Amino acid sequence: MLDQLLGRAELKDRIEELEEENRHLERRTEAEEERRSEAARKRQEAEAEVNRLEDKVEGLEERIDRLSGTDDVEVSFRGTEILRDDRRDEVLARLASVSTDAEGALTAMVRDDVPDAVRDVLGERSALVRRAAPCLVCVDDAGLIAAALAPPTPPAPFVEWGGGFRIDRSWFAPVDPTWVALVRSDRFALGVYDGETVTPVDDIESDVQASHSKGGFSQARFERRRDQQIDEHLQRAREALEAHLGSDASESGAGDGDPTPPADADVVVLGEGTVLGRFTDLADRTATVDATGEPADALRSAVRDFWAVRLSLL
Missing domain, CATH: 1.20.5 (Single alpha-helices involved in coiled-coils or other helix-helix interfaces)
Structure with missing residues (x-):
C-alpha cells in the first residue's frame, strides 16, 4: 500500500x-x-x-x-631452304631415289595433328613437324634423312612406311600443262605452265586511278569511280579467261607447238586476295601472291612464288 x-x-x-x-x-x-x-x-x-x-x-x-x-623445347631446324625450278627437281629426285628395306622409310602428309608414327620416330623433334605443317615428312628408320617439304598442291593426309619415300611430282609442280592466271585490280595475265616454262597467252591492263588528287571529285565520288573501274577491269579479265577456257587445241586448230592445254586442264588463279573471290568458280585453286610489274613478268613471278617449295631439315 x-x-x-x-x-x-x-x-x-x-x-x-x-x-x-x-x-x-x-x-x-x-x-x-x-x-x-x-x-x-x-x-x-x-x-x-x-x-x-x-x-x-x-x-x-x-x-x-x-x-x-x-x-619448342631446345629444338630447331637444322636448316631451311626455298626450292624452285631445277633445285626443286634435284631435291625431289634425291628423295625419290632413297631405297631401304621393306619398312625403312616413313612418308607422312601432315596438316594438323602430328601422327603417332612421326612422333615415335622423331621424338621431341616432332615439334618441328608441327611448325612446318602442312608438310610432307620424309624420315628413314636410321635417322639419316629427316626432312619436311611444303607441297604447293598437297595430297590428303596419310602415313606410310615403305621401301622408299612416296614422292609424287604433281604435288610440287604440274605434270601436264596448266592454266595460270594472274589477277590484280588493274592488270590480268594468262599463261600456260608446264612445270618448267611459263608461256604467256593473254593479258589486259586497265587504267585504274590509284590515288585521289586534291580538288575536283570528292573522296567518296573518287572511291565510287575507282571501284567501278576495278569492276570493269575484273569483268574484262573474267570474260578473257572464260573465252580461253572455252576453247582447246582441237577447236583452235593449233598444232603441236601451240601451248593451249586441253579443256579439262587445271586452272590456277593467283593474285590479290581482294579480287580472287570473283574467279573461284573458274579455278581449281587460288592463292594470294605479291607479283607486280609488266603482265608477263608478273605472271612468271607469281608462278615462281606459288610453286616454290619450302624445305625444312628436321
Whole structure:
C-alpha cells in the first residue's frame, strides 16, 4: 500500500522492464558478436580458399607452360631452304631415289595433328613437324634423312612406311600443262605452265586511278569511280579467261607447238586476295601472291612464288 502511495510500485515495474530490455540487448549483442565472429571466420576461410586456388592455378599454368614448351623445347631446324625450278627437281629426285628395306622409310602428309608414327620416330623433334605443317615428312628408320617439304598442291593426309619415300611430282609442280592466271585490280595475265616454262597467252591492263588528287571529285565520288573501274577491269579479265577456257587445241586448230592445254586442264588463279573471290568458280585453286610489274613478268613471278617449295631439315 505504501509503495503504491509513494509511487514506488510503478518505479519497480519500470525497473524490471528496463532490466528485461537490458538483458534482451545483451542477448542481441552476444548474437551480433557471434555473427561477426562467424563472418570473420568464414571470411578467413574464403581468403584461405582463394589463396589455395590461386596457388593451384599458378601451378597448373606452370605445368601447361612446361607441357606446351615440349613443342619448342631446345629444338630447331637444322636448316631451311626455298626450292624452285631445277633445285626443286634435284631435291625431289634425291628423295625419290632413297631405297631401304621393306619398312625403312616413313612418308607422312601432315596438316594438323602430328601422327603417332612421326612422333615415335622423331621424338621431341616432332615439334618441328608441327611448325612446318602442312608438310610432307620424309624420315628413314636410321635417322639419316629427316626432312619436311611444303607441297604447293598437297595430297590428303596419310602415313606410310615403305621401301622408299612416296614422292609424287604433281604435288610440287604440274605434270601436264596448266592454266595460270594472274589477277590484280588493274592488270590480268594468262599463261600456260608446264612445270618448267611459263608461256604467256593473254593479258589486259586497265587504267585504274590509284590515288585521289586534291580538288575536283570528292573522296567518296573518287572511291565510287575507282571501284567501278576495278569492276570493269575484273569483268574484262573474267570474260578473257572464260573465252580461253572455252576453247582447246582441237577447236583452235593449233598444232603441236601451240601451248593451249586441253579443256579439262587445271586452272590456277593467283593474285590479290581482294579480287580472287570473283574467279573461284573458274579455278581449281587460288592463292594470294605479291607479283607486280609488266603482265608477263608478273605472271612468271607469281608462278615462281606459288610453286616454290619450302624445305625444312628436321
